[in-house]
Amino acid sequence: MKTHWRSAAKLAHQGLWSNNPALVSLLGLCPLLALSTSLVNAVTLGLATTFVLITSNGLISSLRHHLLKTARLPLFMLVMAAMVTAVDLLLKALLPELHEHIGLFIPLIVTNCQILARAEAFASRQPIPLALIDGAFMGLGFTGVMVLLGSIREILGTGHLLGQAEQLFGDAAKNWSVTVIEDFDGFLLALLPPGAFMALGCLVALRNLIMARGTPQQPFQHVLLKDHSGQRLSPSKGSGTSA
């Protein structure tokens, strides 16, 4: 039992931080960049992706002994496409207004490489509970970055946060919109695709910075100055600094 908890905690750490789909493996960038224009869009797509990740991971794990090895990738895709269709229909039925805005991107979840990557690398080799946990935390890691990116872009681009929250949370959320920066017309670039790339780049850089702070500095030059036999070359004056 104890080992189970330990492996679950390990999966959580991987999904949320050390192997985060959006910040480390940089998978699923198309929906990530296209729908992080506002917090509400970002949360919706993040949760939809999480749902697909959990269900497809679970299904593939339960089918793992019965899938033809040579035809596994198309079979994974079929399972994922079925789950994505389910999410699409659910959204259409429950949140028709929101679906009208972002409906275009929901079928695209199936092209999110992260889902296929988890199916191939994890779910098809692991028992069902672990596959479910992995799907959940990978999805939450993705959602977390979506939320962060969506908030940054919405604040910079419009000056507000949580605009049009009623589309996701119902009529009670009509007044949730918060003005973060007063008298601000908006920095349009943040809402455009280049702004998405820059904001994501800054988040990746921030993560790398935190990782670099945690580990001791690598002796960078020693690695560079070793020849093939592993012998250290003596650094000659001026050779490395001619620039």
Add this chain to the structure above:
Amino acid sequence: MNPLSIARRPRSPFIRSERSVRDIMRDVLMALVPGALVALWLYGSGVVFQIGLAAASALITEAALLALRGRPVRATLQDHSALLTGILLGLSLPPLAPWWVPVTGAFLAMTFGKQVYGGLGQNPFNPAMVGYAMLIISFPREMTLWSGTFGDSPSFSTSLTALLTSPDESWWDSIARATPLTLLHDGLKTTMAKGLPLPDPALTASILINLAYLTGGCFLVFRQALDYRIPLAMLIVLLAGHMTLQTFGGGLLGSLQQLFLGSTMLGAFFIATDPVTAANTPRGRWVYGAGIGAFTLLIRSYGNYPDGIAFAVLLMNFAAPSLDALTRPKAYGHS
């Protein structure tokens, strides 16, 4: 043979120029003086505010990012390249833009145009034009706040008001003057097609400022601080292309006027010639300059923006590495 002699042997190029980056940048800064003075005379003290704020913001951003990256701050700032980027950006901005326009623009230029790639020499795009393009995409309204024409420059207090407060539309309507290219772009196209001339004071101002930059540019060519091929190719293509358009009924101006509108001369001599982001081989430079001229003309004639220098330069910056690879001169002795 002493094995050390291989390591100590001097490396090519064996003929070196004694001039440093700093010297060349200082020449370029000096060459900008006539253009800046004419701009100050025509557009009022707003020009000084824009240049000062953009330069200060560029220097501060560069210093902060160099410190973050653990690079020598003082020595790098003294190559004047950040200062030049700030000044070029300041000169391209409308003189009555609010204070946060030059500050944001220079910050974006130094961050996303230069330091994220690794600083001077590593940046694929002209930093000043990266800043300008980001500004004109994000703040289209503020980026068209031009005022002043020949003999009608806004007063010091007007410039200061525009810089520090955000005046409402009616205040703007009383002082804003469209540039010739903007006039051409919206509305006057119909009048121009009928052969009516441009309003005179605006045109005179535009020609004067371009002549001043041309003078500075010729000084730089004379000092061999820049390669004449890039501006020459750009101006030839701009002129020839414009005459072709006119022949087929597309051109709207007198043929020489195309060369003296907007930021043509500033772009040709000071922006397109940036040694880091331009093509490096002689033949590549002809193509590079010609490409900028062609894109500028196309954007001016058919694009959404009144002037196209910034986008033309950025587009050809993309092409520069391929141009260098395709036009590499043959080494002596190789066929």
